[in-house]
Amino acid sequence: MHTSELRADLLDADFTVDRLQGLWGPVADAALARDNPVPARRALAGREHPAAVLARLFLLGDALDSAQIDRALPRTGAAGLRARGLLGPDGRALVEVRPYSAVDATGVVNWWVVSDHGEMVRRGPLSADHVLGVGGASLTLAGLVPTSPARRVLDLGTGSGVQALHARRSAASVVATDLSDRALRLAALTLELSGVDNVELRHGDMLTPVAGERFDRIVSNPPFVITPRERGVDVLEYRDGGRVGDGIVEELVRALPDHLEPGGTAHLLGNWEYPAGTDGLDRVRAWVEAAGLDAWVIERDRQDAAEYAETWLRDGGVRTASETFEALAEAWLDDFAARGVTHVGFGYLTLRRPANTSAPRLRRFERVATAAPSGTSGLGDAIAAGFAAHDQIAALDDVAFARMHATVAPDVTEERHFWPGAEHPTVMRLVQGTGLGRVVDLDTGLGAVVGACDGELPMGVIVAAVADLLDVDAGALAAEVLPRMRELAVVGMITLADHRE
Ligand SMILES: C[S@@+](CC[C@H](N)C(=O)[O-])C[C@H]1O[C@@H](n2cnc3c(N)ncnc32)[C@H](O)[C@@H]1O
Incomplete structure (x- = not known):
């Protein structure tokens, strides 16, 4: 099976966000966002429209018979999906293929993002090599990236490839990296199915795959989740970069000057720790100053250590009322206690390698708790305009x-x-x-x-x-x-x- 055949099948099926919302309506759509598939499944029952069949297969995780799949994907068929490792013997899809739509300055785009099924379909803890689908953080980061033209963009930790899709809208070429082979395979499929070219996929840890290279823009939703490094706590590759505490964000910030062109910018999400008596944003300031970067850092949220551990245990599929939960929560709190950490901040980092080192630096570190009126869409351009106003x-x-x-x-x-x-x-x-x-x-x-x-x-x-x-x-x-x-x-x-x- 050629990916181009599957792409042609998805296009013919009109397997798009708009079509699905039309098929299942706003109530089912909202329920799905809360991980409840029941209203959507009821709305799709008995519908033979190819988009309805593909939604059951790729989004709800239903087991379908081969004849149904052959009708919905006439070029590819169930056999083609099996040959590509996308369909299990029980007639269930082994990956999620999600229609994804975005609007930017150049118009509307319809893509397909390939990832692993989330908890709603898996019904259990996530595996170590789980590849994350498009989530709130992905959308936040996409909105944080400016839309002005760039020559070369790096998407570090590409996962499903969603940032690379967005980045390629304004960049002539994109390099997308990941430590996970599985993520790179799924990202390749995302890009091919979406018909997006000039994205080079590379394997490796953090900036190693781009040693000696510089970019106009670096985009990353890095694996920043602070995780105890011992006591049987599983590493979930999609969110844990294997460093101690907030080391992954610090490491990335400090390494950026070697990988940005003069005037080049980086757009990151991250966590930062608050060791007792220390402001987490002051820690970020120290990293930025050591790197000699301009910075606009926005803290959107701050959790105490217990809340942080709960959030990420739940995110990994661990149920609260269980012995596993309690043992893991202990490990998390011990890890924080070892560094005296009481809170963890979350937010957005926009960093710039100065084009003119003698010009006054922009260094803003602020807490902005209120929800932005238009989400993060357009925020990247607004922040870029702020840098320009500062320069002026x-x-x-x-x-x-x-x-x-x-x-x-x-x-x-x-x-x-x-x-x-x-x-x-x-x-x-x-x-x-x-x-x-x-x-x-x-x-x-x-x-x-x-x-x-x-x-x-x-x-x-x-x-x-x-x-x-x-x-x-x-x-x-x-x-x-x-x-x-x-x-x-x-x-x-x-x-x-x-x-x-
Ligand atoms: C939070 S996900 C972001 C996925 C996607 N870019 C998005 O915005 O939805 C982080 C990604 O970083 C990858 N990753 C984990 N550890 C890494 C490392 N040490 N070096 C590079 N990538 C890593 C994970 O496999 C995962 O795909």
């Missing part, structure tokens, strides 16, 4: 900065809250509609300056006029407002130009 203004003193013309971004609105009957607001805020959905408290001075920023006048002229209006000292107002305007520019709430728009 970091070297300017306040006099030069105040000569620039600012325009409030189109997704920014102002909220005002009043005590009932009051003439003046008690609270004024700027609210961002995209990116990280930031909310910035305004005082009268900043509110008046931002309100007048339509690109017409230099910021300095606006500040002087507002000072006049409020009867305050113009120099003092400028000293207060201009640093906040710099911040608004970096987070994308105003845009700056040297001249009138």
Whole structure:
């Protein structure tokens, strides 16, 4: 069986996200996202549409007879799937083939992502060489990567190949690596079925397969899950890179300068430990500073050690009320205790090898707990714009900065809250509609300056006029407002130009 035949069969079957949602409806779709296959199975019962048959085979893990499979995949047939090791003797698919749809600046794409079946179908703990399907973290990372054109991109720890699919949309060529042979086999199938070329798959530990090579962009959802290295705790290859504590993220950050072109960027997810009395983000800062990188690091979540262990034990299919769970949770807490770790942070790292080493560094480390209004989609471009804004203004003193013309971004609105009957607001805020959905408290001075920023006048002229209006000292107002305007520019709430728009 040629993969191109299976691709042609999947295309003819219209085995797509839209078709499946049409076949089983929103309730079954939501239930599947919660690992409940029953509504979908009921909706598909008795449906002979090839997409319905393929959904039962590849997504629900049902056992089908060969004749049904032959009708749904006429070129490939059950025999073709068996020959490729994709179908077991009992008529069940040995892998998940999931229709996956994405929208980006260049339009809509429909791909198929091949991975192992998740817990819903396996009904038990995951095997050591389990290849992860597209999950929340995969989508988060895909959204964190900017969409501007790049020549060469590295996808480190490609797994099912999902990041390589996305990366190839904006890159001329992609190198995708993994330590797992099984992942590389499934990623190859993902790429072939999806009709995506110019992705080179390489085997090896972390950056070893790309020794001596540099990339414009590095994308990785690395195996960062902190796992005890002893006492019979199984290694799950898809999430555990085999290092102690958060060593894998540290190692990766420190090694990046050798693998990025000047100005090249890396987009990673990661965990970082909080040893008692130490801020986890300060640890990340130390890694970044040692590597000499620009950095924008966002901590999205922080769990205590017990919660962290529970999360990842459940993720590996270990049920809470069991002796196995308790023994493993002990091992996890002992491991954390050995390093004095009380909490673990999770978040996004955007790192850049400076193109100009004498320019001021961007180093932002922040906790952003609120959910972004549009998920992470577009976040990568928003962060890239933040780096660009930093480059535009970091070297300017306040006099030069105040000569620039600012325009409030189109997704920014102002909220005002009043005590009932009051003439003046008690609270004024700027609210961002995209990116990280930031909310910035305004005082009268900043509110008046931002309100007048339509690109017409230099910021300095606006500040002087507002000072006049409020009867305050113009120099003092400028000293207060201009640093906040710099911040608004970096987070994308105003845009700056040297001249009138
Ligand atoms: C969390 S998965 C990410 C999969 C995929 N990129 C995504 O975003 O969904 C991490 C991947 O790293 C691979 N991996 C584990 N240890 C590794 C190592 N030491 N070096 C390189 N890759 C490794 C795993 O096999 C797995 O495919």
